[in-house]
Amino acid sequence: MLTYEGKVYRPPSEWRSLIVQATVGCSNNTCTFCGMYKEDHFHIKEEKDLFRELEEEAQAFQDYEKIFIADGDALCLSTDRLLRLMTKLKDLFPLCKRIGIYATALDINRKSLEELKKLKEAGLGIVYLGLETGSNELLKKIKKNMEAEDYIKAAAKLHEVGIFQSVTLITGLAGAGKSISYAKETAEVISQMNPEYVSYLTLMLDEGSELLESYKKGEFKPAGPDEALEEIYVFLDHYHGKGPSVFRSNHASNYLSLAGDLPKDVENLKTQIRASIRNEAYKDESFRRL
Template sequence: MTEYEYNYPLYRPPSEAYSLIIQATLGCSQNKCTFCSMYKGKKFTIKPLEQIKEEIDFFRKHIRKVQRIFIADGDALIIPMKILKEIFLYINERFPEAERISIYGSPKSILLKSDEELKELHNLGLKLVYLGVESGSDKVLSYVKKGADRREIIEAGKKIKKAGISLSVTAIAGLGGKENSNEHALLTADFVSHINPDYFGILSLMIEEGTELYNEYHQGKFKPLSNVEILEEIKLIIENTNVIEKCIFRSNHASNYVPLRGVLPDDKENIIEAINYAVKNNRMKKDSLRAL
């Protein structure tokens, strides 16, 4: 292989900005969520193992040192264990200096792996799984066609933690619209409290053209929250999130109106104060308000 080009669009978590991305799958195995346009133009495909190895060889030839590796696309954890294990073994062989391998995981892909398989992946270098929770409300999850219910998502989150793998979960403020805002916030907070993930991020809903939710919005079936209501919903989530172990919180994605950060539970009041200040002074997107 003399040259290589990713299959676009290519997505990765913000914290993987400096990671080597190995695109082992194309698209998302679920790809039915009504709010998401990320992989709508891609048919989900698991690349042949030999092709993945060739691409890993290409990166080894051109990159001197790699600290972190992210396996893409969406939900690459769905790859059957026999093949996924071979990918990890080859990464370890070719990039022995890598300190961390991370991956997107859906509730389905996590639950398809046994406890022993997840522990084996952890021993092979899988240190972090990103899980899109979206909401803790079954009503909202069903409405947006998440493909998993609250019980399954809680089970999946606990399974990752049990395997010794760090867990990063994200929820979407505003996903329940005006009708389900309160339930969405309270049950999302309850979910996070149950799981106590290592990282918790909140995005703000962006209604994107080409999605089912976009059509429902223009048909008047979905009533979105205002900027202030989004912030009030985030505040309600934070107020009702009660974790025992430290959880790094971030709400500083490009979709967010006010960048927020802190460590729960220690910085809960600081985060709430930052939100109150932003609402009172209408400082959204003007200042980079931080809880720390």
């Protein structure tokens, strides 16, 4: 049977998938808001052990329709290694229709179009990417190690080879009173990336994260509910992508559950947010004018 090291995370939409932990931790592991892999020393699992465990798993149950390769940015693995793994997965689990993986924009950009095409042909159907914000100033502040242009380039490569992308954004990363001003840049980057899926989470102060330590020292003040909603509102107001992008903001961390398709449902989503924001004190100038 499959064994796992440390805490294993997966996107909500992969809840029915077989989770295959090919790497442990995150090779980037610098983001100030993220505590997911802070206790893990990044390493690649032994291929022969992993394959043996997969063979055992397949003897017990074969009928997985989706498989998710973990951990944090498993696309950092070499293309040859990923192809060997995906070929093995397809052999052992013939009903699998889609393989998903977490990646950073840098992982994608390190691979050539030819490599990405081979991965697509081997079954890679979706890549989950954390953009968090489209502002380079804020990306630097949260130590993401990547710039908005890296994401735009990565998105174009994925579109070219036909691999779907699911992009995550986070409200409140700059703290109270500062986060809304970055939403316009986020809208611009997402409009250019034009991902198949985009979701907004609300900042949670993760155990082990640098931001939690800043909060404890009184250096970071989290944004409140109205401010978080207003950030999403400003994002939607400036979004001009051609879509269609499935938009979700219905994670347990969100204050208001939102779901729709972009750009079709932008006005409807904005109306829902307007109806929910009560506190005038949080409304910045741009919002009051809208």
